[in-house]
Amino acid sequence: MIKNVLIAGLGGVGAVYASQIEKTDKVNVLVDSKRLEFYINNPTFINGEKFEFNYITSASPSPMDLIIIAVKYYNLDEILESLNGFINSNTRIISLINGISSESIIKQRYLDAVVIPSYLICNSIIRTGRSIVHDGVNKIVMDEDLPVEEFFDKCGINYEVSEDIKSAMWQKFMLNIIANQLSAVTHKTFGEMNKLPYIESLLHKILEEVILIARMEGVNNPELLAENAIKTFRGMAPYGKTSMLQDIENNNLTEVDAFAGTVINLGKKYNIPTPYNNLFKYLLS
DSSP states (O other): OOOOEEEEOOSHHHHHHHHHHHTTSOOEEEOOGGGHHHHHHSOEEETTEEEOOEEEOTTSOOOOSEEEEOSOGGGHHHHHHHTTTTOOTTOEEEEOOSSSSHHHHHHHHOTTSEEEOEEEEESOEEEETTEEEEOSOEEEEEOOOHHHHHHHHHHTOOEEEOSSHHHHHHHHHHHHHHHHHHHHHHTOOHHHHHTOTTHHHHHHHHHHHHHHHHHHTTOSOHHHHHHHHHHHHHHSOTTOOOHHHHHHHTTOOOOTTTTHHHHHHHHHHHTOOOHHHHHHHHHHO
C-alpha cells in the first residue's frame, strides 16, 4: 500500500501531480534547503488555485513508498544525490523525465528500489514563476504495478498500463526527438511547425536514423512507432509549446542530451550515422 509519497521537482509537471495528490492524500515535495523559505513564502497556483505543499529537504529524510521524479534530465544526477535516505527496498520510483535513459540511471544508483518504466503524455503545461496553467490533458503510461495503480485510482490520476512499455517509451522518445528539438530550433508552436512546407519530409528523415537504432535495441516494429509519433505530432494542440521551446525562451538549459545525445551515443554503439541529431546537439547545446 502506498502511504508516503514524495514529489522530486516542483516545475510544471511536478506541481500538477503534487496538486492532484494533495486533493486526496498527503504529499511531500522535496526542495533544496536554500530555497525552502522561497517556496513557503511563494505558494504554487495551478490554474488559479492556490496550493501550499508540505515541503521537506534532504536534511531530514525518511523512507518513501512512492517517489515521482519530475525534474529536467540535466538535473537527474543532482536530484538522485538528494534522495539518499528516502529510498529503501520497498520504494517505488516513477520517472517522468523525458527520454529513455533515466530509469537505467536511477537503477544503477539505487539497486534496491523498484523502478517502474514510465513516461508522461501531456498537451501543454506552461509555468510563469509559481503560476502554472495546463489544460488537464495528461496521462502517465507505465509498466504494471498494482500498488501504484491503486494509489493513482484513489487520487484520480490518469494512467495507462502498457503491455509493451519498451515500445511505448520508444514511441514517446521518437515524438520528443522531432517535436521538442524542432520546436527549439525553429522557435515555433505545434501549429506553426505543421505549416512548414518541408515538415513532412523532415520528420521522416529525422526518424530514419532513430528507427535503425531502435531496431538494434530490440524494439518491436519501430517503423510503426515512428508513424504513430508523426501522427501524434500532427494532432498536438496548435498553440502548444514544447518544454524545450519554453527552456529556450527562458534562457534555461535544454534536455538535448536526453534526446539527440542519447541517439548519438547509441548511433556510435551500433555504427549508425546520426547527422540530424548531431545537428540538433550542436545547435541546442
